[in-house]
Amino acid sequence: MSPLTILLLVEASAIGLILFGAPPKKVSMAAAAVNFLLSLWLYVQFPAGLGGYQFVESHNWIALSGLPDIRYHVGVDGLSLPLVLLTTLVTLAAVWVAPAQIKRAAEFYSYLLLLSLGALGAFVSLDLFFFYAFHEFALIPTFLLIGIWGTENRQFVSIQLTLYLGLGSLVLLAGIIALLGALPAGARTFDIPRLTEYLRENPLPPNQQLLPFALLAAGFGTLVSLFPFHSWAPFGYASAPASAAMLHAGVLKKFGLYGLLRVAMPLLPGGAEAWKPWILALLLGNILFIGFSTIAQKELPAMLGFSSVMHMGYLFLGLACWNVLGISGVVFLMVAHGLSAALLFAVAGEVRERAGEIRFSELGGLARRMPFVAVAFLVGSFASVGVPGLANFPGELLIFFGSWRSQPLFTAVVVWGIVISAVYQLRAVRSVFYGDLPQHLIQANDVEGSGRIPYMLLMAALLILGIWPGTLLGVVGSGVRGFLSLY
Amino acid sequence: MEGFLFWFLAFGLLSSAVAVIVNRSPVASALGLVTMILALAGLFGLLGAYFLAAVQVWVYAGAVMVLFLFIIMLLDLKAEEVTPLRPLGVGAGLLTIVLLGIGFWRAIPASAWETSGAGAGEASDAASIGHLLFSAYVLPFEGVGLLLLIAMIGVIVLSKSDV
């Protein structure tokens, strides 16, 4: 049995245990810790030099006449393994920071694990059916987590988010069908490696690539909040309980990018080329339009939600340039953004919890009462602003370098984003943690004891990747080179 | 002879069907239905399905029509003076007739117009139908029997559970 299957089974059995009455928080933390260690071990074991998929497992699952065989086919390469590691780490942090005393705790924790299970499954699946189904599957717990445990306006927000993402997935499904439909009947398969190989040798004629790629890009784009399909994200994250926002913004959202990277762009390079100007135009919307909108936000969680949308622009830019530097940067930045977004959302959760306030105008000076949280937020902010020494910087740098050769002027405009993000992120630091401490926040207290560990884990990961990107780039780079050499 | 009988019965069939619709009085409609059933039984006979013709008369003209009339009496339904027909409904009905008429007309394959010879072949008798019913179709037959039982029970329950 592949260790990847074990990863999935651990979470599934933890959910089972919780439903049978085991203590929810302990069980989910144990499962998340086991998974994190296991994926760390996988990462160390991963033979970066070999290229191709490792830890592969494949079984027949469903064979229907008229439909390609559906196989349980899992495996990871240098592109997906970092995401697996990210998922297990963020899951651990997310269940750790979740409050132990929460209404309907058993459900809450099993939904968190389900969400993580869906993301994990999507990242390790090499079968289009499972790839799609795992992600869809993870949307259900997202909806419930926001709808039941969310804060202000949760019902409207959860419905809007779910409908929007459901719609995106539907467009995505249409894209998959259009893609398979464009193939001759004998070549239709759900198996991603085989599809890739087939289309490399017999690419579709360019005009037949247009429609499937447009559908796939719109579908995946909606899932990653590509401008202007982003409206679900900011307020969805603002209302979600911290753990759910961490898992969704940090991990599950990356599914869309991963899908573009794994499915849409390699299978339909002609379509990608033809639609590139559009994607560039839209990602400019992400960076400038949403960037400026972020500056005007008046509440901490909403601002973080907007900023998370803005940062997706860089990732799209890296994908659009489609060379070793850009793609390595994308994978790196996906991990880095996952870590920093998780850290920031966790801090926002603490602020909401402990200060009882999220409006910038009513906050201030919390660094005095909550020094540890302030440091965590500062680290997260610097990471998200792209300060060297933290993980986001090498990712953004690689993307800029990757994109500069083909479109220097455009990239120059995009680079202005580093100033915009500094403006809003430091404003948040300033208004939440610096300055006068208002009277009503006097009783806010800091995170103590083992509650600090998840923050430390995230910060340590950000630091390690930032100081020595080689820890990740070795695997990513080899994966990307192997991957791109196919085209 | 056969041609004449066909046209005669066809005319009767359609006109009595129309009579069901256009008559204001429920009793008159019911009588139109009876005529229609009888004309249909005639056509069955013309097609050599004597057993079915007989069943048609027994079941429909006998049992079903009695039920209808019984209900009309029971509910004391009068002519529809209170709720007259509306032009919109009539228009829709006429449109239906035209649309479906054309549709069915076009649906009939050309070969059907060459398949004549109603007299050809054996007239089917009750025995051969019975034979089939108790051999190839024994399961549906039993099923229908069960259905009748269920219907009976259902009707009893429905009429007993009055508020």
Next chain:
Amino acid sequence: MGTVTLGHYLVLSGLLFAIGLAGVIIRRDLLIMYMCLEIMLNAANLSLVAFSRFSQQIRGQVLVFFVITVAAVEVAVGLALLVSLYRMKRTTKAEEITALKF
């Protein structure tokens, strides 16, 4: 008058069906609509018997037998429903019975 072909019977059956359906649409009284339903069932029976005759297949007639039986069942149950409806709503007008629950 000419020879009578399968086509004649089919057109007749189709017309009868159309008249029956038109009746359902035109009439507003549930009882009459019920009668029109019977007309439609009979129209179908006619084409079945005609097919059975012209293709020398007795099985079609067996089907008609079943249809007649089921029609009888349907009339019985339907009329019982009608009566209990009438008891509750004091009407048999289709327009006044538009909800699925009372």
Next chain:
Amino acid sequence: MAWLLLLAPLVSAFLVWVAFRRHPRASQAVSITASLITFLTAIGIALGKIEAPASLAWIDLPGLRVEIGMTLDSLARLMLLMVTGVAFLIHVYSLGYMAEDPGRGRFFGELSLFLASMIGIIVSTNFIMMYIFWELVGVSSYLLIGFWFEKNSAADAARKAFLANRVGDFGFLLGILTFWATCGTVAFDPAAARGLAGNSLAPIAALLLFCGCIGKSAQIPLHVWLPDAMEGPTPVSALIHAATMVAAGVYMLCRIFFVLELSPEALSVIAWTGGITALVAALIATQQNDIKRVLAYSTMSQLGYMVLAVGCAGTTAAMFHLTTHGFFKALLFMGAGSVLHALHHEQDIWRMGGVGRKMPLTFATFGIGAAALAGIPGLSGFFSKEDILQTAAQSKPALFWIAALTAALTAFYMTRITLVAFLGKPRTEVATHAKESPLVMGIPLIILAGLAIVAGYPFFGILHYLGAQESAEKSLLVPAASLTAVILGLTAGAVGYGRATRERIVIPLLERKFYFDEIYDWTILKLQEEAARLLAWIDQWIIGFFLVRGGAFLVSLGGEMLRLLQAGNLREYAFFFALGAGGILLLLFGH
């Protein structure tokens, strides 16, 4: 061994952050040890005992190889000595200055982080490595300026500093990208830069790279953060905003001079930016009342000198002035800090007076620093300023006159603050009770004062170290003009402020700093604010409400309308059924 330069302060910063934030003693010990280690290593390097280590590949992908390595040429060695030396002295000085601050554990950690980043800039072997530490310097400066984060003004100043630097870094990064795209490498490699020669991109690349310097060295128009940065503790002002970090911009220009020299146009722009900054800052400095702000503007002005020198192709002169300036400006700030320490953080010179008698050591050393800065012959500032003026006179005479005027103004404002703050009678209660600072603050002052005197002389060897040749012809006009300027400035200052107890000359334009802050507030900030609000509005109402929820509304409207058809009327259903059946029949057989 050379890695110690980077590792010692980094490890110290990390240890303090993780373990010693609440233990000031441990954190002081760790941080000062680290700073001493770097200083000793720098000496070892300067003496040639320690060689540059092999580079490590930080990013190694096809098309982009970024190394973390060490350049230890004479430029770097000189800068290393100056930075680590001054930094060590400031660490020691901070022991005294910060003795009562409860957060000093954190303070020393941040100082270490700063030191590491600064050293990183100096030794970097390529553009990316420089950019990394460049940004880190910005971060640590943000942390240090905002050290007293509970003060609103400090928190705002920190943010302003970071943002102004970010804008500069934006240009710097674009410059790096341009260089890389044309030359195919990010290394400091003059051979590779030939790809840029004659290319129309050369001035663009040079000016973009210069943007980094504009931000970091507080040149107009990105200078607004530097005066505000004085909100930080004074040792920080001395270390970062006088001696080292702001000089990093000039150092960077010298380091990448091989790119700049490819484009004479770019060099002129650089020279003029420097000249204008020098003049404007000096003008503003004459009207400020906050002692640290005067010093801040004077720093800006001196940096303008250095940039001017680079623009006139005088990198040697720029580095010379950078070094001497590092000594005497650190001295001035620490002297000012000593005064503030004694006066309980009273910064207004009009509320001081007579401090010189109470604090003789501070007064003496401050006086030496002020004289050096003013360019009085015999002190280090005189020599280095002379060099710059000489360079300017040879290549751009117009700038020479601006520089000379600046020299006069410099002498004038330094005389002003010295006279007003240290002489006369105490004008406030706190000034009356001022006491000399402890020895731990005094010793660094004495050492720096010594350096400020001797650093300019040829025997001290800075110029020799930089490998400068004696230029054959030296115009006599330069020493004459500069001496005249200094004398004029001194006299004007002495006459104007000899016994002044309040401001006699009020020039609102200069006092309000040419209204830069106001203009920025009104244009850029307001504009950005309004644009942000407008876009957020569009996002919320046009996209989020009108399009998204409008789309949802259309769908539900469609549902509502279809619901009308599903009214439960049996006869309608039958009609639709008929239509459907007829439609299908016609569709199938209608042809």
